Amino acid sequence: MKILVPIKRVVDYNVRVRVKSDGSGVETEGVKMSINPFDEIALEEALRIRERGEAEEVIVASIGGTDVQQQLRTGLAMGADRAIHVETETAPQPLTVARILLKLIERESPGIVFLGKQAIDDDCNQTAQMLAALWDRPQATFASRVELADGKATVAREVDAGLETIEIELPAVMSSDLRLNEPRFVKLPDIMKAKRKPLDVIAIADLGVEQGAGFEMLAFEPPPKRGGGKVVGSVAELVDELKNRGLL
Amino acid sequence: MSAILIIAEHDGKQLNPSTAKTVTGATGLGISQIDVVVFAADPDQVAGQAAALQGVSRVLSVAGEDFAHPLAARLAPEVKALAGDYSHILAPSTTFGKDLLPRVAALLGVNQVSDIQEVVDERTFKRPIYAGNAIVTLRVPEGIPVVATIRTASFAAAGDGGQAEVTALDAQAADPGHTRYIKTEGSDGSGPDLASAPIVVSGGRAMGSSEGFDIIYSLAARLGAAVGASRAAVDAGYVPNELQVGQTGKIIAPDLYFAVGISGAIQHLTGIKDAGTIVAINKDAEAPIFEIADLGLVGDLFELVPELEKALG
Ligand SMILES: Cc1cc2nc3c(=O)[nH]c(=O)nc-3n(C[C@H](O)[C@H](O)[C@H](O)COP(=O)(O)OP(=O)(O)OC[C@H]3O[C@@H](n4cnc5c(N)ncnc54)[C@H](O)[C@@H]3O)c2cc1C
Numbered sequence: 001m002k003i004l005v006p007i008k009r010v011v012d013y014n015v016r017v018r019v020k021s022d023g024s025g026v027e028t029e030g031v032k033m034s035i036n037p038f039d040e041i042a043l044e045e046a047l048r049i050r051e052r053g054e055a056e057e058v059i060v061a062s063i064g065g066t067d068v069q070q071q072l073r074t075g076l077a078m079g080a081d082r083a084i085h086v087e088t089e090t091a092p093q094p095l096t097v098a099r100i101l102l103k104l105i106e107r108e109s110p111g112i113v114f115l116g117k118q119a120i121d122d123d124c125n126q127t128a129q130m131l132a133a134l135w136d137r138p139q140a141t142f143a144s145r146v147e148l149a150d151g152k153a154t155v156a157r158e159v160d161a162g163l164e165t166i167e168i169e170l171p172a173v174m175s176s177d178l179r180l181n182e183p184r185f186v187k188l189p190d191i192m193k194a195k196r197k198p199l200d201v202i203a204i205a206d207l208g209v210e211q212g213a214g215f216e217m218l219a220f221e222p223p224p225k226r227g228g229g230k231v232v233g234s235v236a237e238l239v240d241e242l243k244n245r246g247l248l
Numbered sequence: 249m250s251a252i253l254i255i256a257e258h259d260g261k262q263l264n265p266s267t268a269k270t271v272t273g274a275t276g277l278g279i280s281q282i283d284v285v286v287f288a289a290d291p292d293q294v295a296g297q298a299a300a301l302q303g304v305s306r307v308l309s310v311a312g313e314d315f316a317h318p319l320a321a322r323l324a325p326e327v328k329a330l331a332g333d334y335s336h337i338l339a340p341s342t343t344f345g346k347d348l349l350p351r352v353a354a355l356l357g358v359n360q361v362s363d364i365q366e367v368v369d370e371r372t373f374k375r376p377i378y379a380g381n382a383i384v385t386l387r388v389p390e391g392i393p394v395v396a397t398i399r400t401a402s403f404a405a406a407g408d409g410g411q412a413e414v415t416a417l418d419a420q421a422a423d424p425g426h427t428r429y430i431k432t433e434g435s436d437g438s439g440p441d442l443a444s445a446p447i448v449v450s451g452g453r454a455m456g457s458s459e460g461f462d463i464i465y466s467l468a469a470r471l472g473a474a475v476g477a478s479r480a481a482v483d484a485g486y487v488p489n490e491l492q493v494g495q496t497g498k499i500i501a502p503d504l505y506f507a508v509g510i511s512g513a514i515q516h517l518t519g520i521k522d523a524g525t526i527v528a529i530n531k532d533a534e535a536p537i538f539e540i541a542d543l544g545l546v547g548d549l550f551e552l553v554p555e556l557e558k559a560l561g
Contacts, residue, residue, distance in 0.1 A: 011378070013515070016381070016514070017378040017379075017381040017382060018381075019381075019382045026377075026378060026381075026382050093359050094350070094359060094360070095353070095354060095357075095358065095359045095360075098354060117496075118496070120378070120379060120495070121377065121378060122377050123362065123363070123376065123377055123378070123379065123495070124360075124362045125346050125350070125362060126350035126353070126359075126360050126362060127350075128350075129320060129346075129347065129348075129349075129350035129351040129354070130350045130351065130353065130354035130360075131354075132320075132321070132351060133324060133350075133351040133352075133354035133355050134354050136424075137426070138321055138424075138426045138427045139320055139321060139347075139351065139427075141320075141343075141346070141347050142343060142347070144489065154430070157343075158343070158489045158490075159343040159344070159347075159432070159490070160342050160343045160344070160443065160490060160498065161259075161432055161434045161437075161490060162432055162433050162434020162435060162488060162489070162490045163432065163433045163434065163488075163489065163490075164429070164431070164432045165429075165430040165431050165432070165433075166319070166427060166428060166429055166430060167427070167428040167430055168426060168427050168428075169426040169427075172426075177489075177496070178479065178483070178496060179482070179483060179489060213389040213391075213392065214359060215359055215361070215386045215387060215388055215389070216386060216387045216389065217384055217385075217386050218372070218384075218385040218386060218387055219384070219385045220382050220383070220384050220385075221382070221383050221385075222381070222382060222383070223376070223380055223381065223382070223383055223521065226521065226526075226540045226542075227542075228539070229526070229538075229540075229541045229542035229543055229544060230542075230543065230544070231533070231538065231543075231544040231545070231546060232543055232544065232545055234545075235545070235552060235555045235556050235559050236559060238527065238543060238545050238556065239556070239559045239560065241543055242504070242525075242527075242543070245525060247503065247504045247524075247525055248471075248560070
């Protein structure tokens, strides 16, 4: 079985993101970029499945300009067997991403496509579900535990009510939640080794993907600031403040 | 013709409060036809609750044994079958809505708007990105349905007093048979619901253990509050995952929020920035939580929290 892990290059989660002063977007110039943390968790899970002998190959894929190859190399250094770079200068919205991934599925016939539940830039939380719909296969989103047996996966999902367990037939799409695992650190020799692993580049035009009408982004603005508060000196003072504000 | 369809979230007996908040979000679109669809094994009770919501025009009630637990793969084709009559298809931005609605959107061949926090007009919306560090205004092109989740923390629940008619419909799609619900493990549901409680007391990594959390539960009980937590506290296993507040947990807007032993990472803050009053208790006067807290108390939480509970009488 092959596992396909799509990874997105995003602003690192430690960066304090700022809106450009002209409101045209978010400042990404000179900012540290990383693999979306949820995708890293998805990749770690795929690697563990392969290391348990339940899959033969882990393929990472990313869509974007040449710089996404940095994240693909990191994915290879973590342990993926090969990488696919779908080259495009535009930033496709989730439906287009799902359509591109469907084309990769047709080429690779994976048993599992493992995505992150959301990208921490647009926070959309859509692509896995859309891909499952287009592929007409099961989806197990927000996965917190995955067990495979007999062509099926039992997945515990983080839902608002707690942990929900479902059983799905493979092939299927899964999306990772935070507590699925803790991704490994990449070691220097692995980075060297990763340089020799195959990385195929496919021009988006060669996939014949329909790029439907996306949303028009009109403006970006910083969130409203919460007014600064005050520090009280004691519990008694806190209780008084809360009573004065009618909160107790 | 503009008309809105809202997918009801419920547990088979009770309509989830997120549905009433979605109705309020829908009201802001200025479209008079607001239908709510209830998929359930036995939808009558929930359909009745939806029909009583202010602003709802009609409730569509669809019964089916395989609706006993909401599975996106089962429900998405059902929603698609109804979609032709609507300009807008909405669901709450809860794990239910997030799981289902992108699957619906893809079946309809359109993108989905996630987490609408403000309606500008019928096709223009504001939503948070980058963990709430930026707000984008986006427009859905003409000629396609708007498929969107509503950020429930941004809208008050619609009140009761409505009298919508309930229409029973037959299920139109078949069970794909590849996805099976097994079980849900979670809190017993006895305490107030974290997503809608007026007061929430959250603990962080500093609680140190599940036993350490006892003082949080005790203070919460005294206040009639729900208990929440930071990711660090959930990751450490002190409390279950459904208590996580933040970018990737629950986004909440209580009137009063206590952040106890929580540093105030941006991913946590994005979950509480619509709270009325934020109280922070932290021993580090420099902790970022104090930058957004309305009331701060610096000191050891293991002394201050029991003292606070006592002071409340
Ligand atoms: C992709 C991603 C998504 C994330 N999503 C979320 C999310 O949804 N929600 C979330 O919360 N986090 C999330 N995080 C994690 C977030 O970045 C922080 O790591 C986390 O919120 C820290 O939790 P904490 O404040 O409890 O712990 P810490 O940052 O360790 O803070 C503990 C605080 O307790 C104080 N303290 C210690 N002892 C005492 C004492 N005795 N008395 C008083 N104060 C004390 C310390 O001064 C400190 O400020 C996410 C991270 C990533 C990368």
